[in-house]
Amino acid sequence: MHGSGITREIFWNVKGEGFPVVEPLTYILALTAILFLVRGLIKAGLLDRIKMMMLATGSDVSRFDNIVERLKYALIDVFGHKKILREPYQGIAHLFIFWGFIVLFAGAGLDFLQVDIIEPIFHKHFMQGGLYLGYSIITDLAGILVLIGVIMMLLRRYRNMPKWLDNKPEDMIILWLILAIVITGFLVEGLRMQATELQPGDPMHKYAWASFGGLIFALPFTAMSVGALKATHLFVWWVHLFIVLGFFVYIAYSKLLHIFMTPINIFMRNTTANPAPIKAMPPSMFENAETFGIHKLEEYSWKDLFDTEACMRCGRCVAVCPAFNTDKPLLPRDVIQNLRTHLEAKSKFAIDKDGKARILPDEEYTGPALIGGAIEKDTIWSCTTCMACVEACPAYISQFPKLIDLRRYLAMMESDFPEEVQVVFKGMENNSNPWSIGAHSRADWAKELNVPLMSQKGSAEYLFYVGCAGAFDDLNKKVAVALAKIFNAAGLDYAILGTEEGCCGDSAKKIGNEYVFQTLATTNIGVFDGYNVKKIITMCPHGYNTIKYDYKELGGNYEVYHYTEILDELIKSGKLTLKTPIEGLGTMAYHDSCYLGRYNKVYDQPRNILGALNSGTLVEMASNHEKSFCCGAGGGRMWMEENLGTRINQKRTKEAIDAGVKTICTACPFCYTMLTDGIKELEKGESMQAVDIAQLVAKAAGLE
Ligand code: SF4
Ligand code: SF4
Known part of the structure; x- marks a missing residue:
């Protein structure tokens, strides 16, 4: 018994006079496991894969700038499970296992420190008293958290498996190994307690509560003799050790390798402003x-x-x-x-x-x-x-x-793309719009609206970049008209380019025709710079994203705003007053456009505007904000047939129906079109509508 007497013997029943070789053997086994891990990594091809990575020729964004910031972020993300916890069930289960193992690992480290460093060198036993009790409580709690976490994961994989999860044998092996580690660990503790501190008269008897995990696992062994307890303990101790070492070696052969690789990848994450850069090909x-x-x-x-x-x-x-x-x-x-x-x-x-x-x-x-x-x-x-x-x-x-x-x-x-895209490329090349409507009619929507042209005005604080949908698509021309009326009413210093405007090129880029994209982009940049444009308002989130990020790579540097950001400001500053109530909106929900929301984090402004209407009741669909569900038109899919599976726009429309929505509010021409179609395709035109936020604002401002 040491010092205060509140402690336990580390390596109880496995070390000492009867077992002089146990400790060195443990270290030899641990070293062997490390060698097997390294051998496994080589055999499983990690070195070969790294060699292949070194052959890679593609260009990339910087991965090692701002090292301190990267490290800080990676540590917070890894230890705080920042992103993993976005899915609460899996997140919590993973968090329990992750932190549980860290604590148990630290606990084993303290044992090592006590037995192999402090005791032999300084002849001190620091694991006693309050420190020992704290250690015991925390490590038992950690074990229980791992147990809960692994049971949660097993239930998810084998009772309520989501259809998107793929179950491979390694998933089962990993979870059962973790379960076996925790259970054998607690059994070792329970057997030791039953043979020592749970025996009447043992000085640690009154502190047994501090090892509450072991206490529970000790219950089945109350009737066993001390001799039998010791023999069973010794056996389970070795089983536990071998499972732990086996788990360690299995890292090399399984997805457990993510324990190391994922944190490295988080450190090397993309830190550019563009959250999903598709790097421009050098024009040369x-x-x-x-x-x-x-x-x-x-x-x-x-x-x-x-x-x-x-x-x-x-x-x-x-x-x-x-x-x-x-x-x-x-x-x-x-x-x-x-x-x-x-x-x-x-x-x-x-x-x-x-x-x-x-x-x-x-x-x-x-x-x-x-x-x-x-x-x-x-x-x-x-x-x-x-x-x-x-x-x-x-x-x-x-x-x-x-x-x-x-x-x-x-x-x-290869010119190998869905054939319906051919006409889109031609339209972009010949008329600078995917519909191939004569470029000369690009500003027809603005006739008789008193919309200032840059060529007449010479300069303006904002360039209103209308985009192809606002200029040529009948449904979306109404949005462009609404915006022009709003800008005029609010006294905004703006102008449009009219027939000098060209397609932004987003669809061409995302379909993979970088050549057409760069041709369109450089032409636009030339026009923008010719008028010394500094600030741009776009109607379409695709144009917004493209001009903001992709044009920058080609030398175009502008402050870019989506119209919802401007309208939100105009309303807040009192330059735009919304006093006309809009009848018939009913329950409304805002559909987050991918390129406005996930790409640019513009989530609040559209909702602020809808809140300022004082009409209808705003609710959220099941998928909203960063989890919003696409309308199906991005990535050039707007121009492709949807021959496989079911239609994405219908799935999104059904979400709106499930939320009891009457008015789906959009802030993107593609979304507006897709959801209008979704409502028609599902024959809900009588009870539902899609409408762009700009139209609602124009109405509420008494401009229609
Ligand atoms: S890429 Fe891999 S790690 Fe990332 S979400 Fe998909 S399955 Fe998970
Ligand atoms: S469609 Fe699927 S693969 Fe493509 S960006 Fe969206 S989530 Fe990713």
């Missing part, structure tokens, strides 16, 4: 390069390939993917996993017997192709670029931009 490439886009794995950036290491197959990206949720052959998780499988397959060809990796000439590679092999074309074209996957991923993996790189190859090298 169009003159010199032999190939555009990506059709071979090595053409990705090293970080694209590293992403495949960080994926833990949690499936959160699948759960939120509108393509998957409407039965299309696109699961963002599988895109990442298939890339990893492809990487492994290709490394077998690219790495020679001496372990040297080289770029493979095409004729030497006879494995499956990247496009059409690892990733099917239907998968590539199913993406709406809604960014829900990127937003949801706790490992900060960039899933869909990898598909855009493949689209670039298909579109620019």
